[in-house]
Amino acid sequence: MKLNMITATSVAVLFSAQINAAAPVEEAGTNTSTTAVANSSVALSSSNLTxxxxxxxxxxxxxxRNQVQLDLQNQVEDMSDSMSTMVGQLEQSNYQIEQMIERQREIYQELDRRFAQLQASPVTAKASTEAAPVAAGxxxxxxxxxxxxxxxxxxxxAIPAFQSFIKDYPxxxxxxxxxxxxxxLQYTRGQRDQASxxxxxxVNDYPDSNKVAESxxxxxxxxxxxxxxxxxKTLFTRVVKEHPNTAAAGLAQTRLAKF
Known part of the structure; x- marks a missing residue:
């Protein structure tokens, strides 16, 4: 009987010890889980921040990148404006050169005309005397x-001088x-309507004149x-067709090629 009581007591002690031993294990497990969760939260927070x-x-x-693209676009637009200005200036320069060349050609034509006039056969003395005052003027x-x-x-x-000549000698x-x-002259001064x-x-009143092509x-x-x-285009084409092999036709052909 006494032996049985000792045995029961020992079993109770062991069972209590096991229970008490299990508590720390469970608490430890609880602390570990909480720490893991906290670490995970920290890691997740760190990941979100990154x-x-x-x-x-x-x-x-x-x-x-957008700012660079905007800057490049602005630079391209500025370059485009500059190119347009340069092209306009180049065209104006080319036209001025054409005008200079044409003016020199006209000067030579005038000189040739005057030289040919001086070499023309003289008229009779009477006719020369009668015509001299008018011709001289x-x-x-x-x-x-x-x-x-x-x-x-x-x-x-020069403009009023030619106007007076046309009025006096139509x-x-x-x-x-x-x-x-x-x-x-009127064209050079920008008076394009008067020049036209x-x-x-x-063109209309002197179709046989050598100035028709240039006009x-x-x-x-x-x-x-x-x-x-x-x-x-119609006028340039007309110059090329009606007055081939002339300087005016060459200039007209160049302008037609630009259309």
């Missing part, structure tokens, strides 16, 4: 107007040249300035 940093970095890179008036252009470069004074053989010179009247006068060319150039490209 992601945010990466997103902010990408956003900054995107903004920087006509020649002097025309030569004076031309000299204002070629020698004095006084274009402002039937003169120099009339088509006078109309052309007047149109050229003079060039049309040459048609000038009318085409004026049409271009007025953004009337269809009319300009």
């Amino acid at each position: 992601m945010e940093q990466r997103i902010e970095r990408l956003e900054r890179m995107l903004q920087a 006509e020649d002097q008036s025309y030569d004076a107007a031309v000299a204002l252009v070629m020698q004095d470069k006084d274009y402002d004074a 039937k003169s053989s120099y009339a088509p040249n006078a109309h052309y010179w007047l149109g050229q 009247e003079q060039f049309n006068k040459v 048609l060319l000038k009318l085409g150039i004026i049409a271009q300035f007025q953004n009337n490209n269809a009319e300009a």
Whole structure:
């Protein structure tokens, strides 16, 4: 009986010891789980922070790229404007060169005309005496107007000089040249409408004049300035077809190629 009681007591002690031993294990397990969860939260928080940093970095890179693209676009637009200005200046320079070449050609034509006139066969003394006052006045008036252009470069004074010549000698053989010179001077001063009247006068009233081709060319150039490209093409084509192998035809062909 006594032995059985000792045995029961021992078993109870062992059972209690086991229970008490299990508690720390369970608490330890609980603490470990809590720590793991906390560590996971810290890791997740750290991961989220890194992601945010990466997103902010990408956003900054995107903004920087957009700014670079905007700067490049602005530079391209500035370059385009500069190129347009340069092209306009180049076209204006080319036109001025064309005008200089054409003016020199006209000067030589005038000199050839005057030289040929001096070498012409003399008329009879009576006819020369009767015609001299009129011819002298006509020649002097025309030569004076031309000299204002070629020698004095006084274009402002040359315009009324040619206007007076046309008024005083409407039937003169120099009339088509006078109309052309007047149109050229008015065109140079930017008076394109008045210049067109003079060039049309040459084309319509003096179809046999050697100034018709140049007048048609000038009318085409004026049409271009007025953004009337269809009319300009028609006039340039007319120069090429009706007056081939002329300097005016070459210039007209060059302009046609640019359309």
